[in-house]
Amino acid sequence: MKRQIYEELLASHKDRIYSHALYSLRDAHDAEDVTQEVFLKLWDRYESIDPEKVGGWLTRVTHNLCIDHSRRRKAQRNNFGHPDHEAVDTLVAVRGGLGDPEQNLLLSQRQAALLDALETLTPETRSVMIMHYFQDMKLHEIGSALDKSVSALKVQIHRARKSLRLVLTNVAETPPQAQRGTG
Amino acid sequence: MNDCTLYELQLMDLAAGELTEPDLGAVRKHLQQCADCSAELAREIQMRELLGGLPAAACPEAVTNRLQSALPLGADRTGNGRSSWWPAGLGLVAAALLAVLLIPGWMNRTVAPESDLAQSEIHEFTDAEISQARRDVIATLALAADILERSREETVADVFGARLPRIINGSLRSPLSDAQGTTDNLKTAPTGGNG
Numbered sequence: 028m029k030r031q032i033y034e035e036l037l038a039s040h041k042d043r044i045y046s047h048a049l050y051s052l053r054d055a056h057d058a059e060d061v062t063q064e065v066f067l068k069l070w071d072r073y074e075s076i077d078p079e080k081v082g083g084w085l086t087r088v089t090h091n092l093c094i095d096h097s098r099r100r101k102a103q104r105n106n107f108g109h110p111d112h113e114a115v116d117t118l119v120a121v122r123g124g125l126g127d128p129e130q131n132l133l134l135s136q137r138q139a140a141l142l143d144a145l146e147t148l149t150p151e152t153r154s155v156m157i158m159h160y161f162q163d164m165k166l167h168e169i170g171s172a173l174d175k176s177v178s179a180l181k182v183q184i185h186r187a188r189k190s191l192r193l194v195l196t197n198v199a200e201t202p203p204q205a206q207r208g209t210g
Numbered sequence: 211m212n213d214c215t216l217y218e219l220q221l222m223d224l225a226a227g228e229l230t231e232p233d234l235g236a237v238r239k240h241l242q243q244c245a246d247c248s249a250e251l252a253r254e255i256q257m258r259e260l261l262g263g264l265p266a267a268a269c270p271e272a273v274t275n276r277l278q279s280a281l282p283l284g285a286d287r288t289g290n291g292r293s294s295w296w297p298a299g300l301g302l303v304a305a306a307l308l309a310v311l312l313i314p315g316w317m318n319r320t321v322a323p324e325s326d327l328a329q330s331e332i333h334e335f336t337d338a339e340i341s342q343a344r345r346d347v348i349a350t351l352a353l354a355a356d357i358l359e360r361s362r363e364e365t366v367a368d369v370f371g372a373r374l375p376r377i378i379n380g381s382l383r384s385p386l387s388d389a390q391g392t393t394d395n396l397k398t399a400p401t402g403g404n405g
Contacts, residue, residue, distance in 0.1 A: 030281070037277065045269035059273050066277050118265055134263060141260045160261035166222075181219045188253055195253045 033073065036081060037066055043162065044089050050161055051093040051154045053142060055114035057100065061092045083172035086164075090154045090173060097150035115142065144194035152187045159184060213240060214247055221247065225254045 044065050048058035065088050069076075076084050119138050145153050155173075158164045159180075166177045166184075188195075217240045223229040224237055241248050335343075 033281075034278075037274065041269040041274060042266060045273070046267040049267045050264060055270075058267075059270060062269055062273050063277060063280075067280065070281060118267055134260075138260050138264055141257075156257075156261065160257055161264050163262060165226075165228075178219075181222060184222065185219055188250075188257060191257075192253060195256055 033070060036069065036085075040082065040085050041066070044085055047086070047089050047154070047157055047162060048093055048096075049115060049118075050142070050157045051150070052096055052100070053112050053115045053146065054100070057096050061089060061096055064092055065089050083168070086158065086169075086172040087174075090151075090158070093154050094150040097153075140194060140197070141191070144191050148187050148190065152183055155180065155183060156187055214244060217241075217244075217247055218250055221251045221254050225251065225258055 041062065045058055045062045048061040048065075049055060052058055052061065065085060068088055069081075069085065116139060119135050119142070145156060148156065155169060158169050158172075159166065164172075166180045169175070170177050170180055217237050220229060220233060220237050224234070229237060241251060
């Protein structure tokens with residue numbers, strides 16, 4: 028494989044892969060590990076990947092690695108404490124200077140509360156939610172990457188949204204000051 | 211409720227603007243009559259706004275750097291890149307640089323009689339020996355640069371060949387080595403006239 032092609036793929040996909048891992052795992056170190064592992068796998072297996080499907084391949088590998096890391100982290104949590112949410116929380120809290128600061132604060136707090144709630148989902152569903160809502164991937168794109176049907180994905184997301192119903196209702200109704208310290 | 215089950219799965223498409231007629235009309239009509247599905251649609255829209263509005267994260271430069279340094283320097287290697295020889299090559303270069311740093315100080319010292327080396331003869335290096343040592347240091351640095359450069363294209367055997375034993379056992383050999391075996395740990399290959 029040409030190194031140049033690899034570096035182009037790295038440059039064009041690294042932020043997407045890192046963001047997917049960061050919001051799925053909510054831990055910057057784990058996200059870095061996953062990103063690194065994804066691209067090392069890409070280097071190792073590039074010859075066997077259809078060039079037109081590299082994006083989907085990267086998505087699937089990221090998804091699978093996020094699940095693996097989540098399970099591993101859950102197993103380790105009893106011994107080594109909790110994941111480091113600081114990087115994600117800071118990223119969500121610190122926004123550009125555009126817009127009303129109070130609205131930005133409210134949005135950040137709602138997002139943080141929703142990210143907390145997403146941790147109650149299975150790693151697999153959480154990753155799918157990130158792909159669909161954050162990365163704006165169409166269901167058929169996710170289905171193609173994960174080898175799942177669109178209807179199965181719809182049901183999965185629908186159930187997840189239902190399980191988050193209470194959180195979504197709360198974050199919609201609670202004023203920003205009262206939400207401080209949520210999570 | 212059965213009606214709701216049918217429509218709920220279409221709310222995602224509706225929120226994404228991907229629902230087309232005749233389904234679009236049917237869902238809208240149902241929403242006018244069903245508060246539960248209207249609330250569900252509101253949650254779907256809220257989910258899109260909250261998760262879709264998360265800031266994108268930039269992959270840290272350190273990750274990119276680690277990835278690039280983990281790959282072989284050769285441009286078009288196939289197969290398992292991580293099995294490349296280059297980390298070993300860098301290790302050898304580092305060893306050479308370490309030798310460059312240590313040997314001048316070691317050669318300039320005077321061995322104290324009460325030291326562990328008391329049994330050996332005290333050896334003062336001549337100016338010529340020190341100059342030779344300096345030339346060897348420069349040659350070693352040049353070799354290190356050459357190794358790094360050639361590592362982009364060649365294998366360990368191509369780069370090092372028989373040169374490494376000659377350099378280590380020959381040019382860098384100290385006059386004290388026979389008496390003390392001080393450089394024994396540098397003799398990594400049997401070829402090349404060991405003393």
